[in-house]
Amino acid sequence: MTTMPISFEVNAQPVSAEVEPRTHLADFLRESLRLTATHLGCEHGVCGACTVLIDGQPARACLALTVAVDGAQVRTLEGLADDPLMSRIKQAFHEHHGLQCGFCTPGMLISAWDLLRREPAPDEARIRVAMSGNLCRCTGYQGIVRAICAVAQTPA
Numbered sequence: 001m002t003t004m005p006i007s008f009e010v011n012a013q014p015v016s017a018e019v020e021p022r023t024h025l026a027d028f029l030r031e032s033l034r035l036t037a038t039h040l041g042c043e044h045g046v047c048g049a050c051t052v053l054i055d056g057q058p059a060r061a062c063l064a065l066t067v068a069v070d071g072a073q074v075r076t077l078e079g080l081a082d083d084p085l086m087s088r089i090k091q092a093f094h095e096h097h098g099l100q101c102g103f104c105t106p107g108m109l110i111s112a113w114d115l116l117r118r119e120p121a122p123d124e125a126r127i128r129v130a131m132s133g134n135l136c137r138c139t140g141y142q143g144i145v146r147a148i149c150a151v152a153q154t155p156a
């Protein structure tokens with residue numbers, strides 16, 4: 001099988017590897033780096049469970065070929081473990097029942113973090129639009145939206 005060399009950063013750590021051109025980033029993160037917070041749902045770019053940050057922008061790791069992120073900076077939920085804003089969002093999801101099975105949760109947390117980093121005080125309508133790329137099969141979204149509203153309405 002043909003492989004290609006890649007070098008990029010994951011959670012501020014340099015990574016170099018030989019990968020098959022067809023390997024998508026989510027598989028590489030999960031199977032080669034054991035960063036399993038990045039979940040795979042649809043693998044078609046629809047559900048948002050695989051959302052990570054590529055060069056600071058939210059992106060579907062199931063749609064990004066690993067060879068295409070050569071030279072990029074990738075951040076996963078593991079890389080935000082000590083981030084104060086992410087800690088507040090996680091606590092709010094816990095308090096407001098923002099998760100049930102938890103399958104969508106890593107992608108939800110990344111999208112919520114990206115929204116609140118760019119817009120610290122969005123209203124509920126804005127939150128619903130910003131989170132519309134992340135699907136949840138369990139919660140009915142109410143708790144998720146309440147959690148993000150709670151962070152938006154509480155000064156850091």
Ligand code: FES
Pocket residue numbers: 039040041042043044045046047048049050051060061062063
């Ligand atoms: S697994 Fe990537 S969008 Fe669903």
Ligand code: FES
Pocket residue numbers: 098099100101102103104105135136137138139
């Ligand atoms: S909590 Fe189960 S899919 Fe969202």
